[in-house]
Amino acid sequence: MSSWALFLPHGRLKVKTTAEQQAEKEKERQKKLQLFKAGTQKIFEKRKIKEYDDEGLSISGQILQANPDFYTCWNIRREILTQLKDERTEEEFQQLSQEELYLIENCLRKNPKSYGAWNQREWILMFMPTPDWERELQLCNRFLDLDERNFHCWDYRRFVCKHSNVGPDEELKFTLKKVEANFSNYSAWHYRSSLLPIVHPSCERNSVAEAILLKEYDLVQNAVFTDPSDQSAWFYHRWLLGRGNCFIFKLFDLDYFVVVCVMK
């Protein structure tokens, strides 16, 4: 993790093991480590003499599946792919790019929060001859089903939408689906806050059309009543209050408003 690694291996429970188990595990790790070190040395050497080829892709791919945050290794792959784009036919390079997408997906399965892997995905999508944006949107759906709060995936989703003309209205519908599935999905409420003023603007900047606001209040009130201790809906509610005219307050049960004031 950093401003620095904002993400490091987190949440690894310390397990008590016997000396024998430990020795066995250490042996296995040393074997893996030797392969990792030999592979790293090899790709550094090949890079030095600018030997950019399939072997380099294969070795660096294995290294990255073991350690997807090894950023220099992704850089070496980009250098190789940049050269191969010139050397291969468009069809061949499209095939190579698809293989790159498979590799990245494997890395993301291992670590869905790898900055390096998500970043490589954006890079290859912009670099390959014919990107399949529909497939990428499906990938986002799948990863968000596994972890609805993965902010890397939400960011990647916005990148995909931007490049494939998925409109903010469609995305607004998607966030509704997500919020209805789980009112505690703060990531979806956040996304809604940026989409709503775009899809339903009113004459004032960054505000929302009156009729829509009322519907939105219903939604968020539902969330608050379902689980009053859930912060997500409260933060969103606080924001909604600032989107329209002041008389909107009067539409609310006084007690409800007092609770919000206390929360503030």
Next chain:
Amino acid sequence: MLTKDVIISENSTKLLLLKKHQDYLSAYGVKKDNYEYCMTEYLRMSGIYWGMTAMDLMGSLDLLDKQQILDFVRECQHVCGGIGASKGHDPHLLYTLSAVQILTIYDALDVIDISGVVDYVKNLQQEDGSFYGDKWGEVDTRFSFCAIACLALLGRIDAINVDKAVEFILSCMNFDGGFGCKPGSETHAGQIYCCLGTLAITGNLHYVNADLLGWWLCERQLPSGGLNGRPEKLPDVCYSWWVLSSLKILGRLHWIDKEKLVKFILACQDEETGGFADRPADMVDPFHTLFGLAGLSLLGDQTLKEVNPVFCMPEYVIHRLGCDLQLLNV
């Protein structure tokens, strides 16, 4: 809904095990063939910064081999001026900042080509004010902070377009008053720290809605006393740093329950090996060890040196530089 949290056991550690942490950090990396050590080579420069800052806060910097560290930093600078995580690894803003932090603590900046670093940072700024992390073009508010903190430590903030850099940071502000990685990204405590740090260095904190953001930040505290980095997430020691330092910058450190947080941080120590983990009973690492100690320092622990909330470096170092920072008061 069940709150995602941990339970602090009654017999958890209540004392700060300084000696244990010193032993843990001075032994870290001595066994060069250790698996974890080798697999984290891609962030070695930051690892050294975490370890040495922790050691300095504990008053035991002299236990580390200064000359070896200086030689290592020198070897990691590239012709372009940027610095990589380790020898042979590519230059990146993340590790360039860590290197500059290391050399600033040692008061040994002349070890590297400083004007090269300034040029490297300057060339990564984009037209919209954002910064690439390296030549490959990833944009993130973390990199804005790295660039500006780095230049501030070098006294060369004039080398970049500060107004544009601030404009970009503000374009990442969200409905909850917080900040994300890039425009449109969800608020995250780590990114808030980076953005507030950038605004504090450049004297632009007046753009922040400090009460709204302060509310979001203090809501990070869970019943266990620990802090999470986003709503509905588990607590983690590293947020003792990112959330606390942000509240300190906003002058609202008193908005959280200090006693409970201290109890949570202390419970994350490993009594056997030394070091701090993200949560009680997890594996320790130098990263959480620094942020545990830095959190305790911000909370007023008298056995530790005072830490600077913007640079995450000992306050005496920032004082020596005469670095001017804006912090808010309530």
